[in-house]
Amino acid sequence: MNGGLPIENEKFFKVPNGIFEFSLKPSELAVYCCLCKFRNNRTNSCFPSRKTVAGLCGVSVKTVDAALKRLCVLGLIQKRKRQGRKGNFYSNEYTIPNPGERV
Known part of the structure; x- marks a missing residue:
């Protein structure tokens, strides 16, 4: 194969076609796709740090925050703060509904 990404042994994630409606x-779409990349298909949730999302999307944490808010x-995602037993906070948990559903 010349150029492009090799697809053998690669992992893929799904993004609903309706997202374009x-x-x-572009930054909001990138953040949405990044969350879909981390999404657990059984629980529909993920919890990457904002810094991780920013790094993968090539944007600032401030831009990630604005995208998450929108x-x-x-209704494309739901955000929940995760807190430990001792009161310390972890990365947020994001729930991404199945295609056709809203949170």
């Missing part, structure tokens, strides 16, 4: 900014407002 929301007129998302994705929540649109």
Whole structure:
């Protein structure tokens, strides 16, 4: 194979076609796709750090925060703060509904 990404032994994630109906900014789409990459298909949730998402998307944490806020407002994701038994906070948990559903 010349050029491109090799697809043998690669992992893939699904993104609903309907995502393009929301007129998302490129950064919002990138953040949504990144969350889909980490999504557990059994629980529909994931918990990457904002810094991790920013690094993978090539944007700032501030841009990730703005994208997450808009994705929540649109009902495309749900965000929940995760807190440990001792009161310390972990990365947020994001729930991404199945295609056709909203949170």
